[in-house]
Amino acid sequence: MSHRLQGSGIGRGLAVGVVARMPEPLPEPSNSPSGLTPGAEATRATAALAATATDIRVRAESAGGTAGDVLQAQAYMAEDPTLLEDVEARVLSGLTAERAVFEAFAGFRELLVGMGGYMAERATDLDDISQRTVALLQGVAAPGIPDPGHPFVLVARDLAPADTALLDLTTVLALVTSEGGPTSHTAILARDKAIVAVVGVAGADELRDGQVVIVDAATGTIVASASEDEVAAAHADLLERSTRTSALTGAGMMADGTLVPLLANLGSAAAAADAVAKGAEGVGLFRTEFLFLDQAEAPTVEAQQAEYTALLSAFAGRKVVVRALDAGADKPLSFLNDAAEENPALGLRGLRALRANEQILRDQLTALANAAAVTDADLWVMAPMVSTVEETRYFTALGRELGLQTLGVMVEVPSAALLADRILADADFASIGTNDLTQYTLAADRLLGSVAAFQDPWHPAVLRLVGEVGRAGAALGKPVGVCGEAAADPLLAVVLVGLGVTSLSMSPAALADVRGELALYSLEQAQQFAAVALAANSAFEAKAAVVEALSDSPTHPETPTHNEGARQ
Ligand SMILES: C=C(OP(=O)(O)O)C(=O)O
Numbered sequence: 001m002s003h004r005l006q007g008s009g010i011g012r013g014l015a016v017g018v019v020a021r022m023p024e025p026l027p028e029p030s031n032s033p034s035g036l037t038p039g040a041e042a043t044r045a046t047a048a049l050a051a052t053a054t055d056i057r058v059r060a061e062s063a064g065g066t067a068g069d070v071l072q073a074q075a076y077m078a079e080d081p082t083l084l085e086d087v088e089a090r091v092l093s094g095l096t097a098e099r100a101v102f103e104a105f106a107g108f109r110e111l112l113v114g115m116g117g118y119m120a121e122r123a124t125d126l127d128d129i130s131q132r133t134v135a136l137l138q139g140v141a142a143p144g145i146p147d148p149g150h151p152f153v154l155v156a157r158d159l160a161p162a163d164t165a166l167l168d169l170t171t172v173l174a175l176v177t178s179e180g181g182p183t184s185h186t187a188i189l190a191r192d193k194a195i196v197a198v199v200g201v202a203g204a205d206e207l208r209d210g211q212v213v214i215v216d217a218a219t220g221t222i223v224a225s226a227s228e229d230e231v232a233a234a235h236a237d238l239l240e241r242s243t244r245t246s247a248l249t250g251a252g253m254m255a256d257g258t259l260v261p262l263l264a265n266l267g268s269a270a271a272a273a274d275a276v277a278k279g280a281e282g283v284g285l286f287r288t289e290f291l292f293l294d295q296a297e298a299p300t301v302e303a304q305q306a307e308y309t310a311l312l313s314a315f316a317g318r319k320v321v322v323r324a325l326d327a328g329a330d331k332p333l334s335f336l337n338d339a340a341e342e343n344p345a346l347g348l349r350g351l352r353a354l355r356a357n358e359q360i361l362r363d364q365l366t367a368l369a370n371a372a373a374v375t376d377a378d379l380w381v382m383a384p385m386v387s388t389v390e391e392t393r394y395f396t397a398l399g400r401e402l403g404l405q406t407l408g409v410m411v412e413v414p415s416a417a418l419l420a421d422r423i424l425a426d427a428d429f430a431s432i433g434t435n436d437l438t439q440y441t442l443a444a445d446r447l448l449g450s451v452a453a454f455q456d457p458w459h460p461a462v463l464r465l466v467g468e469v470g471r472a473g474a475a476l477g478k479p480v481g482v483c484g485e486a487a488a489d490p491l492l493a494v495v496l497v498g499l500g501v502t503s504l505s506m507s508p509a510a511l512a513d514v515r516g517e518l519a520l521y522s523l524e525q526a527q528q529f530a531a532v533a534l535a536a537n538s539a540f541e542a543k544a545a546v547v548e549a550l551s552d553s554p555t556h557p558e559t560p561t562h563n564e565g566a567r568q
C-alpha cells in the first residue's frame with residue numbers, strides 16, 4: 001500500500017522513478033595513536049586538505065554559475081586557517097591526520113549547528129570536506145552518487161554542494177533528502193538547476209533501494225510504494241505537462257496584452273549570458289554581496305566597477321536593477337557587521353549597516369555610476385532593508401549626489417509597505433523582497449526549518465502589504481517589482497500582478513514557467529484572483545481559493561495543473 005511523506009518542495013516539478021540511496025558515510029577513523037611523527041602527520045593532513053580544496057575548485061569551474069559560487073565558498077572552508085590550526089594542534093597531541101581532521105571538522109560543525117539558521121545549514125558543506133579529506137588520507141573512494149545503471153530518484157540524508165552541483169540530470173530524476181531546509185545549499189542548487197527536489201522529508205530514511213516513488217515538488221509530497229494506478233496518473237500528468245508550452249520566450253505578457261517584464265535575479269556578471277538565453281528581459285535584482293564575501297575589506301571602486309561594467313554590457317538597452325550591499329543577519333561581513341547582535345535580522349543590516357559605514361556605500365554607488373557612464377544599459381539602483389521614509393530620502397539623495405539617475409528601495413519590511421505612498425513619493429521605484437517581507441510580517445526567521453510553515457508568501461497578510469505597494473505605485477505612476485522567491489511561483493506571480501505588481505524578477509530557471517502561466521490570464525482575471533486570495537484566512541486557503549477560481553476560468557486549460565517545470 002502506498003503512503004505519503006511530506007517535506008519542503010523546491011520548484012514545481014514532478015518525477016516518478018525508483019529509489020537509489022546515497023551510500024552511508026565512511027566509518028569514524030580510529031583514535032588509536034599515530035605510528036608516525038606529529039610532523040609527518042601534520043604534513044599529511046595539510047596536503048590532504050589542500051588537495052580537497054583543489055578538487056572542489058575543479059568541480060566549481062566545471063559547474064559554473066551559482067553552483068560554481070557555492071563550491072568556491074566550500075573550497076575556502078577547506079582552507080580555513082582556524083580549522084587548519086585546530087587540525088595541527090590535534091595532530092601535535094598524537095592523533096593521526098585522519099582522526100584530527102575528523103575531530104576538528106566535527107567540532108566546527110557543532111559550533112555552526114549551535115548558531116542555527118543559515119550557519120547551521122552550512123554543516124553539510126563541512127561534513128563533505130571532512131569525508132573527502134579522510135577518504136583521501138585512507139586511500140579509499142569518498143562516498144558519492146550511486147550509479148544503479150538506470151534513471152533513479154536519489155534519496156540522501158543531505159547532499160554536499162559538490163554532489164548537487166554535478167548531478168547528472170540525465171539519470172537523476174529527482175532528489176529527496178531527510179535533512180536540510182529550504183535555504184540549504186542543496187535547495188539553492190536544486191532550484192538553480194531545476195532539479196525536482198523535496199528536502200527535509202520526515203521518514204525519508206525509510207525509503208529503500210528499488211522502491212517506486214512519485215515526487216511532487218509543488219506539494220512537497222513523496223508517494224512511497226506507489227500503486228500502478230498512482231504511477232499511471234503521474235505519467236499522464238507528466239505527458240500533459242510536456243505538451244504545454246513551457247519554453248516560451250519573448251516579452252512577458254498576459255492574455256489581454258498587458259506587458260509584465262520578466263527579469264532575472266543574478267549574483268554575478270558571469271551568470272548574465274545564461275539569463276539572456278533563458279529569456280530574461282533584463283535584471284530585476286543583482287545581489288552584490290558575493291563581491292564582498294570572503295574579503296578582509298570592501299573591494300575597491302575599480303574592482304567593483306569592472307564587475308558592474310561586465311554586467312551592464314551584457315544587457316545593453318535593457319533595465320538592470322542593482323541592489324546596494326545587503327550585509328548583516330544571514331550575510332554577515334566582518335568589516336561591516338562587527339558587533340554581536342542578539343537578533344541580527346532586526347539589527348544593523350542592509351541600508352542601516354551601510355549608513356553606519358557610509359564610505360562603503362559611497363564607493364559602491366560611485367562604481368555603479370562610473371559603470372553606467374561607459375555602458376548602454378538602463379541602470380536602476382536600490383537600497384536593501386529600508387524601513388522609513390527618512391531612509392528612502394537619505395538613499396535617493398546620496399545616489400543622485402553621486403551621479404545615479406534612477407533610485408529606488410526594496411520593500412521588505414512591513415513599515416515600508418504600509419507607507420509605500422510616502423516612500424514612492426521620493427523613490428523612483430519599489431521592488432518587493434517577499435522573502436524578507438514574509439519573514440518580518442509573520443515573525444518567522446526565514447532560515448529556520450522549525451518555522452518554515454510560516455514562511456509562505458501566499459499568506460493574505462503578505463499579499464495585503466503587496467497590494468498596498470501596488471496601489472501606491474499605480475497612484476503615483478511608479479513601477480513596483482517583486483524580486484523575492486514569490487515571483488518564481490507561476491500561480492502566485494499571476495496574483496502578484498493582480499495586486500498591482502508591474503514586473504517580476506526570479507531565478508532564470510523559473511522564467512519559462514512564469515511566462516507560460518501569465519499568458520493564460522488577463523489582467524482583470526489576475527485582479528479577481530488577487531481579490532479571492534486576499535479574502536482568505538491563511539496561505540493554504542488563499543492558494544486553494546485561487547486554484548478553485550481559476551478552474552472556473554474560461555481561458556485555463558482543461559486540467560488546471562499550473563505546475564509546470566516537471567522532470568520529463
Ligand atoms: C529578494 C530578497 O532579498 P534577499 O533574498 O537577498 O534577502 C527578499 O528578501 O525577498
Ligand SMILES: [Mg+2]
Nearest residue numbers: 412433435436
Ligand atoms: Mg531581502
